[in-house]
Amino acid sequence: MRILIAGAGATGGYFGGRLLEAGRDVTFLVRPARAALLAERGLRILGPEGETTLTPRTVTADDPGGPYDLILVAVKSYGLERVLADLAPAAGPDTVVVPLLNGMRHVGALTGRFGPRQVWGGVCMIHATLNDDGDVVRMTGLHRLAFGPLTAEPDDRLDAVTAALTGAGFDSRPSSRIVAEMWEKWVLLASLGAATTLMRASIGEINAAPGGRRLTAAVAAEAVAAATAAGYEPRPRAREILEAQMSTGERTTSSMYRDLVAGRPVEAEAILGDLVREAAGRGVPAPLLEAAYTGLSIYTASR
Structure with missing residues (x-):
């Protein structure tokens, strides 16, 4: 499964990095400055378990590639409008878009752009930040992810998405009540x-x-x-x-x-x-x- 992580900040960098470390096919959509920093330093994750340095594959808005099977949107809420246009060429008709944003306003914005079938819900819980060097610093042992369709209707993509997002070094599970x-x-x-x-x-x-x-x-x-x-x-x-x-x-x-x-x-x-x-x-x-x-x-x- 081809996975695109939109954003390589504390949230996207951590969960995307762990997926990459677990051998998943992961690409990060980032701004040119972030791409340059990651090329120079690598994606460094610091936390209770020590330090990990990874070599991520990055793309920018001018050529995001695609279509991807799964897109994790891991930007701040005030950056969503800008990234929506960047993601358009990266999504195909069967792409699953899982937002890891706060609040609920992003659901309407994403479904308006991609349609209700492609957009799921997502919840991540992590205490993390970027330090002055741009490294991901996880401050506690919390690293939890939940995901699932916004409605109770069966989705034949759930098994594949679950396989992609579990067993990667963090707590992850599908949810049948993701909106709640x-x-x-x-x-x-x-x-x-x-x-x-x-x-x-x-x-x-x-x-x-x-x-x-x-x-x-x-x-x-x-x-x-x-x-x-x-x-x-x-x-x-x-x-x-x-x-x-x-x-x-x-x-x-x-x-x-x-x-x-x-x-x-x-x-x-x-x-x-x-x-x-x-x-x-x-x-x-x-x-x-x-x-x-x-x-x-x-x-x-x-x-």
């Missing part, structure tokens, strides 16, 4: 992102401060209420994970917080803005989510 899982991740990311960017601190630091635990619990409750009103109430296990993450004493942060303090663009619209609008449209109060979104909007406008 995407919402559960969205609730978690919005809760972590709102609390850490609003307070400019890690979850552990917030919880150690006066009133901090009430604040983190209230943020999570707002996110759960918004999802529930939309018809996607998190399952008990997802609620347990959310509670554990938001009550921890560890220095847990969010990718939005790390991007914010580094002066980089943030995914405020996809992670917080859309959820705030979901809540408002259903009459669900979400003052803390709104405050965090307002703050990040001011930050974005000032860049």
Whole structure:
């Protein structure tokens, strides 16, 4: 199976790198500068298990090749519109497109471009970033991937996609309820992102401060209420994970917080803005989510 990874940042670089290491036929669609860096240094993955250096095959938008059997879209939400045009010649009529983006807005954009049969859902969970050298740094042992068709209708491509994405050194599985899982991740990311960017601190630091635990619990409750009103109430296990993450004493942060303090663009619209609008449209109060979104909007406008 020919696999194209759109993006070789922390997410695409990690999962694509592990697939490459496992012997899968992997190509990375990247910008020219990233292609040059990968040609010079290789794709380096640093993590709890040590360091791995791989030699990736890269293509750029002017000649992406294709068609590919499977495309993993691993860009930030604010980079999706640009990459959509780049992917058009890489997809054939039977290509499966699995997005590893945050929130839900990307589903409509991708299905509008490729059609509902080609676009599946995807959820990745990983604590990773790029360092100053452009290497992928995995900060914890978490590396989980779930994928599956957006509807319950059988898809004869599922077995082949499952074979391609499993057994590659990370936790991976097909899901028959991928949309619900995407919402559960969205609730978690919005809760972590709102609390850490609003307070400019890690979850552990917030919880150690006066009133901090009430604040983190209230943020999570707002996110759960918004999802529930939309018809996607998190399952008990997802609620347990959310509670554990938001009550921890560890220095847990969010990718939005790390991007914010580094002066980089943030995914405020996809992670917080859309959820705030979901809540408002259903009459669900979400003052803390709104405050965090307002703050990040001011930050974005000032860049």
